[in-house]
Amino acid sequence: MNAGRLPFHYGWIIVATGMLCIFACLGLGRFALGMLLPSMSFSLGLSYAEMGFISTGNFLGYLLSVLVSGLWAVRFGLRQLICVALTIAGGSMLLVSFADAFPGVLALYFLTGIGSGATNVAVMAMVSLWFGPALRGRAHGCIVIGSGFAIMLTGTLIPHINATVGADGWRVSWKLLGAMVSLVAALSFLLMRDTPREAGLLPAGSANGEASHHATVAAAPAVNVFRMPRLYHLGAIYFLFGFTYAIYVTFLVTMLVSERGFSEGIAGTFWSWIGFLSLFSGPVFGSLSDRIGRRISLMLVFAFQAAAYLLAGSGLAGGFLWVSIGLFGLVAWSIPSIMAAAVADTVGPQRAGKAFGLVTFIFGIGQILGPSLAGLLAERSGSFSGSFLLAGGLAALAIVLTAFLKRRTCR
Template identity: 40%
Template sequence: MKTASYRWVILGTSVITVLGALGFGRFGFTMILPAMKEGLSLSQSGAGSLVTSSLAGYLVMALTIGTLISLAGHRVLITVSLLLLAASLFLIGVSRQYGSILIFCFLAGAGSGGANVGIMGLPAFWFTPRQRGMAGGVIVSGSSFGLLVTGLVIPRILAAYGPRGWRYSWMFLGCSVLLVAVLCFLLVRNRPSDLGLALNRRGAAGKQPEKRPFRRMGSVYRSGAIWHLAAIYVMFGFSYIIYASFFADYLVREIGLSVSFAGFLWSGVGVVSVVSGFLWGAVSDRLGRKYGLAMVFFLQTMCYVFFGFSHTPFLMYASALLFGITSWSIPAIMVAAVGDLVKADLVPAAFGFITFFFGIGQVIAPIAAGRIAESAGSMKWSFIAAGAAAFIGAAASLLLKRRKPAAQ
């Protein structure tokens, strides 16, 4: 089997990995959180702290991922991360104490971050620079399938098991991630040379990487272009996590819709979002990263503002549609943009670095959104704040400079 053939195995496995790491590991909160709040008698801030704990774990892993991958390799780190995630999700379901759940949420976030950032670094080894936006876009579609599964399955589990439904939901997700970990271990390879395959003549896999790339990681942290991407990524982390975490809670508790309808709409977002990463990744391959990012951020600004005023059906559906067609595009463009700036063996470190700042936005956002909601008496203004952050992201994206892809 040649490199050109096995890269599609890598791509398919990567989609399934993101399904487990983000689709189940992070977006499971969207549908489970309302029942979890009721079962544990949590305030808005208390629920936000659970989300923040998970995101803090993601943030810590993002900062260390470059060194860990250089020592263990993508395959080992991704598999171990998925195993940690699977165990943590299951233990969230069986834990009785709020403090214990906070700890397991943190560990779940670390597992999610390790698997997601690790898998997003693989296109740099398996695809050419002009294909990386497309490849990253396909990979992030795993989150879309996660939305689809959780939106359809979790409400049925909640309805079937009543007060204990949220616990069984986490157990179901934990067992599902365990299966993903096994598949990942069997199929993922770090680079074509691991299978004795010929390297791509156009530079997809490039030269055999150095054994200690972490010695050159300082160049990543000194790059002004990388810091610029990190600043933009903060805005995405802050804005999208408010929408993704409180989507169902807002529709159920403030708009007065049923859990099943919120799940149906969330699944609809998942269906539409399957093409979002691929679509906008390809747009960025053709028009450039700055214009791709700016267009997506502008559409997401409209999405969040519409949702804040979604007491009318038109705005509610328009918001869901806008989120669906743009949802996972920014991570896809970001990993391609990083691949343009650094050599392939430094992509995990660079993407992990900007993801750390993305994580800062995510950690701050749920707590800020909860406090805004409690002060204003409505989640509406939390979504308006998300829209303001997305607008800043659009403006910052237009300031990016076009650069030639780094030599691999």
């Protein structure tokens, strides 16, 4: 494909392919678990605590891969890393369908996390290279909506498969999802390019032209991102997002089915609405952050999420659940897109991969702790209300922490 002859910048092909990668690695590889857990737990006899540990195992794999994704990207290139990571995720998901006990699911889903983490970091880093600061938030925002499409799909598809196949429907679902992830791995290798220079282009929306781009490249080695306090501040904020959202997306459907008495089909409708509403979250709030700043945008998103979590844990009537789902869905994937743009603003696009790996590692710790603690709390109390209330309180803390974030932009 001749990138220079397209009627639009090839960066938007990178965005579209990146969206498919997020659809696969996070939407199918991570968020589908919430729809699969009720039938899996019944078939395999899983406790609340074991369900939480399965989610935690996935996040642990995610965390470990984030630690080395920067090194892998330098050695193999972003495109090859994405393809291999998605292949690992897809293959392990296929194998989950054959698991017959908790340990097997835990081990295989750990491998899925490794593939998901490496893919996510590499995709975000690639987009930072393809777009200048003026379009970076919008581009990242378009990528993260891949998760929304996956949630819409799984919220409808998985209950249908379970109703058609019966007790082993979850096994068919894992096979189908794994095959889809593997297909995206092949597409990523065909369509993605590591940098605009490979296509003879400058970054889309680059403000200062070629001289600025090369100046950024030349200056890149001068800064050690691991000694930048602002990145750890961003990491702490991202940690709280990881801790809180992971509780919500892991246990919302289980709570609706086991505590509120909803059928799996109705719970799937709730889940699909989250997916639909989330399609607007990344582009809207990513673009908004380009205009009003990353700090104000993050505070606004956390306010929506805090209200959503508190309503889910309140035990109020079903109408309030719809409000909770609406609030969460509208901002669901806003924070990853804003965070990726904020990191690139801070360190510049050439160092964005390593820097985003650092804050994603901190974020991953939150993802590990959130579901495991929520599962243990639910195991002891017999309800997920306390877990959702904890998430709401920590999201409110994130608003306060974000308020102290100072503005900084590196082009």
